[in-house]
Amino acid sequence: MRKNWKNKGLWVGLLMLVWLVGCSSDGKQQKQGPANPNNHAGHDHAPTGKAGQATEYTCPMHPQIVQNEPGSCPICGMDLVKKVQPGAGDSVAVDADLKALLQPTNALVVANVATVQPERRTESVTLTANGIVTYDTRRLYTIPARYGGRIEKLYVRYAYQPIRKGQKLLELYSPDLVTAQRELLYLLEADGTNIPLIAAARQKLRLLGLTDGQIDEVVKRRQPSYSLAVFSPYDGYVVEGSSAAPAPAMPAPSGGGTSAGGMTGGGMGGSSTDEVVFSAAPSAPASSGVMDGALQVREGQYVQTGQTLFQVVNPTRLWAEFRLYAQDAARLKPGTPLTISFTGSGTPIQRARVDFVVPFFASGGTDASSQFVTIRAYLSGANGPRVGQLAKATLRQPVPNALWIPATAVLELGTERVAFVKEGGAFRPVRVQTGAQSGTLVAVTRGLTEGQAIARNAQFLIDSESFVNVTPTTP
Structure with missing residues (x-):
């Protein structure tokens, strides 16, 4: 009996010890809080976000899986992530300046560059044109x-x-x-x-x-x-008998358009044909069928009535023919003085006057910028130039009451030219038409008005022509 009571007391003591240890660990757990901060068991509210909304968790690969607590995706097993609520993040008010900056790049080109205003005045321009010495017919x-x-x-x-x-x-x-x-x-x-x-x-x-x-x-x-x-x-x-007088070859712009200081073949409506090149190198006048200086007429040959035996050229007086762009020759008249120099021959410079302006255009292309006007000056052939010799003419003429801007303010885009007009905090490309050029200035015949602020350096505004989208303007 005594042993049984001792065994029962031992078992009761062990049970009391286990009960005390369990109560002690439970108290500590209540003081320290739950080990997993995301474990909201025992709370009477759901997790919330910054805006007071319940936080939801979703699978990055399966967005249809949405839960109110972290976990794993039942489809792929990936950890769920917090779902971004609509309208979350910082918001910024859009004012007028910011709205201009948010315009598409192909509509407005934005830059903080120097501006200039077109000025209306009279300028004297220098025209240069390439040509050739030919027979006086x-x-x-x-x-x-x-x-x-x-x-x-x-x-x-x-x-x-x-x-x-x-x-x-x-x-x-x-x-x-x-x-x-x-x-x-x-x-x-x-x-x-x-x-x-x-x-x-x-x-x-x-x-x-x-x-x-x-x-x-x-x-x-x-x-x-x-x-x-x-x-x-x-x-x-x-x-x-069948030979013909040499004529200047059709000049061709290296890029199309009129020449200028910034002209690269077509340039920007400038005042010079310096960049005009001959489509074929002119050669000395040669007779058709002449071999090694011999004539085709021979002794014993039969000729018919009216057949041309010879042509005789008197070189004591010659022509110098030059081709100018049509817009450069618009105000050119007979009597205009010009200076003629000759290429690489040592022939002295001659001063002459425009004796004749051909009343028809010579077209070098399909557009108006490829039309040329031929002018002619008479030269003395005595101890002077030779037929077929290349020449260059220089002449000056005033351009009255024109709108002038810096040549750098015009951007060449192939077949058209644009300038950038400042509107608010941005620059808008505008199609322009240019005329003569005087030094670093170029005349604008269409597209701009006095008082407008335009970018002084149009090339600075863009790094590619694809950014410029010119809005069509009504004539």
Whole structure:
């Protein structure tokens, strides 16, 4: 009995000890709070966010899984993350300045750059144009065959051989000419008193190209001449019958448009054709069919009536032809003084005047900026330039009452030009049309008005042309 009571007391003591240890750990846990801060067991409210709303958790891969407490996704097992509530984050009020900055980049280009206003005044511009020295066509003569026949003797042997007026060029046998001589001799023998018929026979020989001296020689000898000489009626140089005077090649902009100080081939409506290049290098005037300076006319060759035997060029007076952009030549008139220099020949500079402005455009392209006007000045060929020589003309003319801006304020975009007008805190691209250029200034003929503030340096505003979207303007 005594042992049983002892065993029962031992078991009761152990139970009391276990009960005391459990109560002590439970008290500590209540003082320290829950080990997991996200464990809201025992609380009577749900987790809340900054705005007082209940915090929700979702799966990044499966957004349809939404819970009010952290955990794992039942589909993929990923940890749930807090779900961002709509409208969360800091908000900023958008004022007028910020609204301008938020415009699309292809509508407004924003920069803090210096501005300038267009000024209306009169400026004197310098025009330069490339050209070529060519024949004066009024001194380009043709020597035709007035009767058909065979060349018996040729005295002109090579192209560009100098000849003088009255010099013998060739001897020609012609059956028609022999017949006309016999008619005159027959009238003299059969009806020597018939003055009208004899005068008509003489006139016929004159029209065939015989001189009075040759006719008198036939009458004196009383025999027809079977080989008659052809004399030159002009001074100059002999060229082939089919040769033509050289003309300046069509100038082409290196990029399209008019030339200027900032011109790169088309430039920005400038005042110079310095950048105009020839589409083909002009060569010295050459005769069609001339080989090594020889002529195609040969002894023993038959020619027909009216066939051109030679062309004779008198180079004592020449033309210098230049091509200007149409807008540069708009105010150009005959009599305008110009200075002509010659490329790489040592020929001294000549001063001349514009003698003729061709009344038609020479088109080098499909747009208006590729139209050219040809001007002509007369030069003295004595100890001066040669035909086919390159030349450059420089002339000045005033541009009255024009709107001028810095050339750097215009941006070249291929076939069009733009300037940036300041509106509020931003710059808007505006299509402009430019004219002549004077130094660092360029005249604007369309697109801008006085009082507008434009960017002084248009190139500074962009790093790519793709940012500029020009709004079409009504004409």
